[in-house]
Amino acid sequence: MLDSFPFYLSLAVVIVLLVMLANRIKVAYPVLLVIAGLALSIIPGMPQVHIDSELIFFIFLPPLLYEAAWQTSWKELWRWRRIVCSFAFVVVFFTALSVALVANYYIPGFTLALGFLLGGIVSPPDAVSTAAILKFVKVPKRMSSILEGESLLNDASSLIIFRFAFIAVSTGQFVWHQAALSFVWMVVGGIITGLAIGFVIMKIHKLLPTDANMDIILTLVTPYAVYICAEEVHSSGVLGVVAAGLFLSYHRHSFLSSSARLRSTNVWESLSFLLNGLVFLLIGLDLPQITSELGDVSIKAAIGYGLLISGILIVTRIIAAYGAVITTLIARNFITVADASHPGFKTPLLLGWAGMRGVVSLAAALSIPVYVHQGVAFPQRNLILFITFIVILTTLLLQGLTLPFMINRIHLPDPDEKMPEDKVYLKLRRQLNKLALKYLDEKYPQGLEDPPALHQMAQKWRLNSNEPTDTDLPDETRDVYSEILDQQRVWLLKRNLETFSITEDVIRKHLLFLDLEEEKLKYL
Structure with missing residues (x-):
């Protein structure tokens, strides 16, 4: 571990330099970091990097989700709750189903359960990539709010699909009523756990004589405590962290001093920047390890499967975006919706195109065990890993590099902006x-x-x-x-x-x- 410390320290410096370059040339920094990771991985003598899924799920994911929830506007999330929930749950399931059907039909050896497993892995878009792109272009506030809200919830829904599909592959059976009850508990239990721990943390801030340093340490501990407790009761740790983050962010002015708010903002921005940078750089560095485990499948065929699944993801999300608009236009005749005006045909296209994949997909793929049972290898594990990597790389490069151009070319008006x-x-x-x-x-x-x-x-x-x-x-x-x-x-x-x-x-x-x-x- 100590021998690798200088290497990871140098990666932090590389991240800073690459982000400076990305800001200069106005490119989303996750794109440059993945490309840089690929370039570094082929340098002779470069240390082999193997990403542990627990490192992502237990070290990286909770603080990143918590920071995103802390920055999200509850008012905007509630205003666009219907379309956010439709993208985060309905669209994710629709995407996973499409991937499952295509994989089962076109990829040799893929059962429907394996297809759902792959669909659960690659269905959630990555919020960091989209946020990095939107920093350079101006989009309507409602669009950015929908994308931010979706990113908070789609990780949970996709991981729930992944968990159920994993059980079906491992055991060879799937009981629908048990799955439905488990799904309800994962959602409800995760939210309850997050709110309960968030309430306790808020009381600790209020009742104990803490100072700014102690408050910041408590905010750093909170996402890990929520995630671990939620997973221990077999509910969604992701939803727990999001619920706690939204709750505490909403009440921040009632229990944090001005000093704690100012200083914690700086701490969290720096921490999330470093964690996100490391993850995207490690994605590229992990390519040799993933490629070496392909086994009997040729690289050419595996790349073809990855591009096929990438195409399905892009097309499915665009179709779903237009479907959400049509559903809203129909629903406005029966219920009150946040916006009853016709959004046109450009907004759904951009919402659909803003679907880059990232850290959660990689972590889910890496969490697949090598063996189902003692001596029985998990079917298609290595191919699933490689397809996930191709999907991340393809969506980052294709959509990540073209989305700013599309936004500037389309010139979406902001219907909510009555005044600059x-x-x-x-x-x-x-x-x-x-x-x-x-x-x-x-x-x-x-x-x-x-x-x-x-x-x-x-x-x-x-x-x-x-x-x-x-x-x-x-x-x-x-x-x-x-x-x-x-x-x-x-x-x-x-x-x-x-x-x-x-x-x-x-x-x-x-x-x-x-x-x-x-x-x-x-x-x-």
Whole structure:
């Protein structure tokens, strides 16, 4: 282990350099990392890399899911809940079924159960790749919200399909009513476990005398605790982590101090960046190991099978995207939907094309054991691994490199953008300034003149200025200013719940500004 430490340390440096290059040439960094991993794997003398599935499931996956849930807007997720759930559950099952049928028909030795196993592995799109691409192009907020929400849930649904298919392959039997009950428990049990542990963690933050460092350590422990506990009760660890992340993110301002929120954001962004980078680089580095285990299947045939399954995945997702739109247009006649307008035919195409595969698919494939029973090899394991790798590589290169071009070429309008985001931000800033002045007038009518610092702050709010105040503040003034910041924070959180016309991104920018102001009070 110690002998390999310099190698993995050098990989961290490689990741930083490649991401800098990706930002410069405006390419999603997962694409460059996988290509770099492939290039490094063919260098003579390069250490052989073998990725352990438990490393992905228990070390990488929980924090990555937790960080994604923490950054996701619950308001947007709830608004688009129907289409998000349809993509995360219905489309994933439809994709797995399509892969199962094609694999059973075209790939020698693939039973329907093995086909479902492969379908469960390759059906979930990777959120990191899509997010990295959307960073360089502008898309409607609803599209990014749907993709973010889908990515939180589709990992769980695909792994549930994978688990049931694995049982069918291993035991040779599949009992539908038992599978249905197990499915319900995996979903419900995972959510309950996540919410229960999330509630306990929130109480620990509130009741115990923690500081910012302790709070950050607790946030790092939380996803692992939730995942392990959920898996121990045979429910979905993925759904548990997502539920806990959404719950704690929604209540973050009630139990975390401004210092903890600011510092934990930096810690989590750096951690998730490093973990994602390592995973995509290791995908490329693992190619020689995967290729060497193909056995009797020729590389040419295996590549052909991988390209076939990749094509099925792309076509199926596009069809499903159009199907979701048609279903929504029909459903609006009977129920209230988030948006009753016709989205046109371009949006479903982009939603369907944004289906790159990544870390979860690789981890699921690697988790297949070498032997079903003592001395009995798991059927088609090596071919499934190779097909999964080809699918990841194909979708990353084909869709990952062309999606930005398609988005720029199509020019999707944003039907939810009534006003440019910068103007919405300034409008909210003026409202917050008026709220601060009203609070001062009502509670501290004499405080505008004495001490002078409050007068200076009031003048700043009247001028709608964001310039910092350099005046040394007496303790009494600090307390008043802190009260005002709390009032503004409460108003923003309430405003966020009351309207969909203001995106949570804008609200969070103002909340960040308030946290920075509160943190600055410690140094004035």
